[in-house]
Amino acid sequence: MHIPDGFLDARIAAASGVLALAGVGVALRTVKRTVPPRRVPLIGLAAAFVFAAQMLNFPVAGGTSGHVIGAVLVAVLLGPEAAVLAMTAVLVLQCFMFADGGVTALGANVFDMALVAPVVGYTVYALAVRLAGTGLRSRLFATAFAAWCSTVAAATCCAGQLALSGAVAPGAAFPAMAGVHMLIGIGEALITTMVIATVAGARPELLTVGGDEAELPRYCGTVVTGLIVSLGLAVFVAPFACGWPDGLEKVAVVLGFAPRAAEQPLIPSPLPDYAVPGVSSAFASTAVAGGVGTVIAFVLAWILARALTPRPASVCAGETRKESDRA
Amino acid sequence: MHELLLSPYQHRQSRIHRLPAGMKLAGAGVFVMTVVLLPRTVWSAYGVAAAILLLVAALSRLPPGRLVQRLLLVEPFALGVALLALLQPNGLEIFLAMLTKSTLCLFCMVLLAAVTRFSDVLQVLWRIGVPSLLVTTLALMYRYLFLLFDEAGCMARARRSRTFRADRWSVWRSSATVIAQLFVRTSERAERVYAAMCARGWKT
Numbered sequence: 289m290h291i292p293d294g295f296l297d298a299r300i301a302a303a304s305g306v307l308a309l310a311g312v313g314v315a316l317r318t319v320k321r322t323v324p325p326r327r328v329p330l331i332g333l334a335a336a337f338v339f340a341a342q343m344l345n346f347p348v349a350g351g352t353s354g355h356v357i358g359a360v361l362v363a364v365l366l367g368p369e370a371a372v373l374a375m376t377a378v379l380v381l382q383c384f385m386f387a388d389g390g391v392t393a394l395g396a397n398v399f400d401m402a403l404v405a406p407v408v409g410y411t412v413y414a415l416a417v418r419l420a421g422t423g424l425r426s427r428l429f430a431t432a433f434a435a436w437c438s439t440v441a442a443a444t445c446c447a448g449q450l451a452l453s454g455a456v457a458p459g460a461a462f463p464a465m466a467g468v469h470m471l472i473g474i475g476e477a478l479i480t481t482m483v484i485a486t487v488a489g490a491r492p493e494l495l496t497v498g499g500d501e502a503e504l505p506r507y508c509g510t511v512v513t514g515l516i517v518s519l520g521l522a523v524f525v526a527p528f529a530c531g532w533p534d535g536l537e538k539v540a541v542v543l544g545f546a547p548r549a550a551e552q553p554l555i556p557s558p559l560p561d562y563a564v565p566g567v568s569s570a571f572a573s574t575a576v577a578g579g580v581g582t583v584i585a586f587v588l589a590w591i592l593a594r595a596l597t598p599r600p601a602s603v604c605a606g607e608t609r610k611e612s613d614r615a
Numbered sequence: 616m617h618e619l620l621l622s623p624y625q626h627r628q629s630r631i632h633r634l635p636a637g638m639k640l641a642g643a644g645v646f647v648m649t650v651v652l653l654p655r656t657v658w659s660a661y662g663v664a665a666a667i668l669l670l671v672a673a674l675s676r677l678p679p680g681r682l683v684q685r686l687l688l689v690e691p692f693a694l695g696v697a698l699l700a701l702l703q704p705n706g707l708e709i710f711l712a713m714l715t716k717s718t719l720c721l722f723c724m725v726l727l728a729a730v731t732r733f734s735d736v737l738q739v740l741w742r743i744g745v746p747s748l749l750v751t752t753l754a755l756m757y758r759y760l761f762l763l764f765d766e767a768g769c770m771a772r773a774r775r776s777r778t779f780r781a782d783r784w785s786v787w788r789s790s791a792t793v794i795a796q797l798f799v800r801t802s803e804r805a806e807r808v809y810a811a812m813c814a815r816g817w818k819t
Contacts, residue, residue, distance in 0.1 A: 292693040294651050294716025301651075316746050328748070329812065330805035332755025333763070337801040339756070340763040341794045344771055346787055356794065365798065377752045381760075385623050385733050387689045387724035390717070391647045450696070455713060457703035464699055482791030483798070491799050 289446055289469075290382070290397055293390030297453035303523060304449060305395025311403040311516040315372035318510065323370060331370045334362050335377040342378075346479065354472065356479045359405035359442070360413065360435040364484060365494065368410035368510055375402035396449050399520055400442045407510075407517045409438030424488055425597040427495075428481050432589035435480040436473035440578070441521070443469030448524035458528050463577075470581045477589060485596040623685065623728035631675035636735035637742070643727040647720045655712035664719050668726065675730050685725045686718075693717040733757055759804070767797050 296304075319331070338358040345353040363371035379398050382388040389397045413434035420426030447465035451458035488495050626632075631639070646664070653660050672682060697714045700706055737757070741750050770793045778789055 290692055292696060292717040293647055293720030294693075294713050295696055296651075298652060312749070313746075316748050320748060326809055327805075328751070329755055329808045330802055332752040333759050333801050333805040333808065334798075335752060335756035336759040336763045337798055339760055340767040341797060343764060344767055344790055344794065346790055347783055361794075361798075373749065373752055374756075376749070377756045380753060381733070381756060384724070384736055385728050387685070387721050387728060388692065390651075390720055391644060391724065392651045392720075450699070455696075455709070456699040457706075460699055460702035478787065479791050479794070482788060483795045486792050486795030487798060490795065491802075494799065494802055 289401065289443060289465075290379075290389035291393040291400075291446065291450070293392050295390070295453065295455045296393050296396055296449060297455075300449050300453045300524075301392050301396060304393075304399045304520070307516055307520045307523075308395040308398040308403060311407075311513050312372060312376050312398065314512045314516065315369040315376075318369040318513075319373060323367070327366075327370075330366065331373050332377070334366055334370070335374040335381075338362060338374060338378050339381070346475070348475065354475055356483075357401070357405065357439060357476055358480075359401065360409035360431065360438050360476070361480045361483055363406040363410040363438075364413060364431055364434070364480075365487070368406055368513070371406035371410070372402055372513065375406060378402075396446070400446045400449070403513065404445050404517050404520065405438045405442040407513050408441040409434040411514060412437045424485075425593050427488070428485055428596050429589050429593035431484045432477040432481040432592050433586055435477040436470075436585040436589065437582070439469050439473035439476045440466060440581070443472075444578075445521060445524050448521075448528065451528065452524060462528065466578060470578070470585075473585065474588065477585070478592065481589075481592055481596060489598070623725070624732050625677055625681065625729045627676045627730075629674060629676045629730075631671060631730050634730075636731050637739045639727060639731050640736065640739055643723050646723050650716055650719050650723075653716070655709065658715075661715050661719065668719065668722050672726055675726070677726075677729050682722075682725060682729065685729075686722055689721050689725070690718065693721060755808070759808075763797065763801060766800065767793070770796060 319328075323331075338361075341358055341361075342355045345355055348354050359371060359375055362374050366374070376398050379389060379394065379402055383391060383394050383397070413430045416430035416433055417426060420429055443465045444462070447456075447458075447461040450456045450465075451461040456464075484495065646667070650661075650664050653664075672679070693714065697710050697717065700710045700713055703709070734754075734757070737750060737754055740753070741747070771790070774789050774793050778785065
C-alpha cells in the first residue's frame with residue numbers, strides 16, 4: 289500500500305504532507321504531555337517490533353503470503369499517539385533505507401498508514417469497548433473490528449489520493465483498493481486479535497496499560513488528531529461520494545484541484561474529464577459493498593472474539609471429565 | 616535476501632561516500648522532486664535523469680549487481696500501483712510515464728541508501744530541527760531493529776521446527792503467538808533500555 293514517487297499530483301502530495309505534519313506534530317505534543325518518560329523507549333522499540341513483525345509472513349491462499357500491518361496492534365497496546373509515532377518511524381525508515389514508499393509520497397503514506405490507520409482503528413476500538421464493555425471478550429471483538437475498519441479506511445484514503453491525482457481512474461481505484469483491503473482486513477483482524485488474546489493471556493498487565501486509556505478520546509490531542517484525520521478523509525474521499533455526476537468537478541473547483549492543464553503545464557491535470565461519468569455509480573456500488581462488508585466484519589469479529597476468549601467453565605468441565613475417565 | 620534487504624549501506628572509498636550526508640539527502644530530494652514534477656511525456660528529460668543517476672552510481676563504485684538486485688526488490692510495489700493506471704483511457708502512456716518516474720526515484724533512493732548511513736541521516740534530521748522525540752524514536756528503532764529481527768527469526772524457526780501439523784489455521788495461531796511473544800520480549804527490553812538510559816544520565 290506504500291505509494292511510490294511519481295504517482296501523486298503535486299497538490300495532493302502537498303496537502304497530504306501538511307496534514308501528516310500537523311497530525312504527527314499533535315501526536316508528538318500529546319505523547320510528551322501524557323506518556324511517562326519510562327514508556328518513551330518503548331515507542332522506539334515498538335516501531336522496531338512492528339518492522340520485525342511485518343517480516344513474518346503468513347501463508348494465504350494460493351501460495352501467496354501476507355504480513356501483519358500492525359497499526360491497530362500498536363494502538364491497542366500503547367495508545368493512539370504512541371502508535372502514530374511508531375508507525376511514522378517505520379515509514380520514514382522504510383522510505384530512506386529501503387526505498388519502500390516515495391519521498392514525495394512520504395506525507396501521503398504517513399497520513400494513510402500512520403495517522404488514518406491507528407487513529408480510525410483506535411476510535412473504533414474505543415467506541416466498541418464503550419458499547420460492549422471492558423471484558424476480555426469485548427476487547428477482542430473491538431480489536432478485530434477496529435483492525436478491519438482501519439485497514440479499509442487507510443486503503444480508501446490511499447485510493448482517494450491516487451484517484452484525485454489522476455494516476456488511477458476512480459472507478460478502478462476504489463473497487464480495487466477498498467475491495468482488496470476488505471479481504472486483507474480480515475487477515476489483519478485475525479492476526480491482531482490472536483496476538484492481543486495471547487498477550488492478554490501471557491502478560492495481562494501489558495494490555496491494561498493501553499486498556500486504561502480505552503475510553504473515548506479524552507485528551508485534547510486525540511480529538512485534534514481525529515479532526516485532522518477526518519479533514520483528510522473529507523478532502524481525499526468525500527469528493528467521490530457525491531451522488532450527482534458533476535459533484536466531483538464542483539468540489540474540485542472549490543478546493544482548487546480543478547484541471548488547469550493549460551495554465552500549469554508542469555503539473556499533470558489531476559482530474560481528467562473522462563474519468564468523471566463512471567464515478568458516482570462505481571463509488572455507489574463500492575459504498576454499498578463497503579456497508580455490507582462492515583456488517584459482515586462486525587459479525588465475524590464477534591464470532592472470532594467468542595472463539596478466542598478462554599472459557600473457564602468449559603475448561604473445568606473438560607478436566608472433570610478427564611478425571612472421571614481416569615476414575 | 617534478508618541481508619540484502621536489511622543492510623543497504625555498502626562501505627566503499629569513493630567521492631560520493633565522503634560527501635556530507637546533508638548534501639546527499641538534499642541532492643536526492645531535489646532529484647526526486649524534479650523527476651516527479653516533470654510533465655509525463657518528456658522522455659528526453661527522463662534520459663538525462665537516468666544518465667545523472669548512472670554517473671553517480673559509477674562514481675560511487677558500488678557493485679552494479681547489488682544495486683539492480685535491490686531495485687528489483689522494491690520495483691514490484693511500484694509496478695502493482697502502476698498496473699491500476701492501465702484501467703483508464705490513455706492508460707498506457709500514463710502507465711509508462713509513472714513507471715519510469717517511480718523507477719528513477721526508486722533507483723535514486725537505492726543509491727542514497729547505499730552511500731549514506733542511516734545514523735548520518737538521523738544527524739541531519741536532528742540538525743534541521745525535527746523534534747527530538749521523533750529522532751529518539753527513530754534512533755531507538757534503528758538500533759534495535761536488527762536485534763528484534765533476529766529474535767523474530769529465531770522464534771519463527773523454533774516454531775517451524777516444533778509445529779508438525781501444518782494446516783493454515785494452526786500456522787496462523789502459532790505465528791500470532793510468536794508476534795505476541797515478540798511484543799512481550801520487546802516491552803521487557805524497553806524497560807531494561809530505559810533503566811540503562813537513566814543510569815547513563817538520560818533526561819527527557
